[in-house]
Amino acid sequence: MAVATSNPVDLLQGLVDRLQDVPGVEGCVVARRDGLVIAHNLPAHADAKRMSAMAAVIVNASLNATLELERGVYQLTIVQSSVGKIVCAHAGMEAIFAAIVSEGANLGLILLRLESIARQVEEVLEYI
Amino acid sequence: MTLEVRDGEMEAGGVRVCLMDVAEGFLSLRRSVENALGDVTAILLYNAAFASYRGFAAGAIARGEAGRGEAGFRAAVRAYRESGFGGFAIAEIDLGTGHAAIECDEPVAFEAYGVLKRGDGELRAVCDYTRGALAGLFTEHRGGGEWLCIETECKAKGDARCAFEIGDARALTAKLLRG
Numbered sequence: 001m002a003v004a005t006s007n008p009v010d011l012l013q014g015l016v017d018r019l020q021d022v023p024g025v026e027g028c029v030v031a032r033r034d035g036l037v038i039a040h041n042l043p044a045h046a047d048a049k050r051m052s053a054m055a056a057v058i059v060n061a062s063l064n065a066t067l068e069l070e071r072g073v074y075q076l077t078i079v080q081s082s083v084g085k086i087v088c089a090h091a092g093m094e095a096i097f098a099a100i101v102s103e104g105a106n107l108g109l110i111l112l113r114l115e116s117i118a119r120q121v122e123e124v125l126e127y128i
Numbered sequence: 129m130t131l132e133v134r135d136g137e138m139e140a141g142g143v144r145v146c147l148m149d150v151a152e153g154f155l156s157l158r159r160s161v162e163n164a165l166g167d168v169t170a171i172l173l174y175n176a177a178f179a180s181y182r183g184f185a186a187g188a189i190a191r192g193e194a195g196r197g198e199a200g201f202r203a204a205v206r207a208y209r210e211s212g213f214g215g216f217a218i219a220e221i222d223l224g225t226g227h228a229a230i231e232c233d234e235p236v237a238f239e240a241y242g243v244l245k246r247g248d249g250e251l252r253a254v255c256d257y258t259r260g261a262l263a264g265l266f267t268e269h270r271g272g273g274e275w276l277c278i279e280t281e282c283k284a285k286g287d288a289r290c291a292f293e294i295g296d297a298r299a300l301t302a303k304l305l306r307g
Contacts, residue, residue, distance in 0.1 A: 056167075
């Protein structure tokens, strides 16, 4: 990946777009740890700015709870609703991501893909 | 801008306002949110101001009180200054390409003033509400689009002035990521 010479936002948009191929993923956003939107492919009804800010709050609160309650290393947060899930996690020290997942989707497969994307996001941000 | 004061309420330019101490009111509120939510507070303030000022500009344009384009944006920034938020001045503007540079020296931008007044040491720029307000005004007067406002200098962290850059959201996000 030619990270140093490319626009990092374009590289991260490419990673986010790859998730469109995963059955059950309705949209995804990558944001800075403070909630600034970096890239997304959210459905039209979702506001990327609000989604990023909420995901940052969810990840930060989950991280704090994990530390406070001495539950080891934080990995991810799954919000379960009546129509599906929202999966939030961090991608290295600099970024977080959130994916909207439809009910009945293969969560195991999706988590594997998200884990892989998170590593790549981390790599892009590390080398810019 | 005219200020109408009645018992229990106050209006400025047709909008109800109230007085809030910058350092002990606004900044205390910010610190409380920061204690609960951490760094995301900056984006929350930005988003809130963006929506508020974009809506304010849209209303003024719809009522025929303001025009779109550069003249409208200049008038909106002047109104923000006259409302007491700080001595903001447009240094560069090109609405066609989507770029503006705004500076604030004296009077100090209200958020930086609050930090300096309280003696809170800051390592980062703090004028997040103002960034959102400027981006909201710019977006509406530009007629939509994805624009971002970043603060490149801030008196709260020891710079000589507060300076803001508005431009394409994707390009400025890349600039922020590169540090």
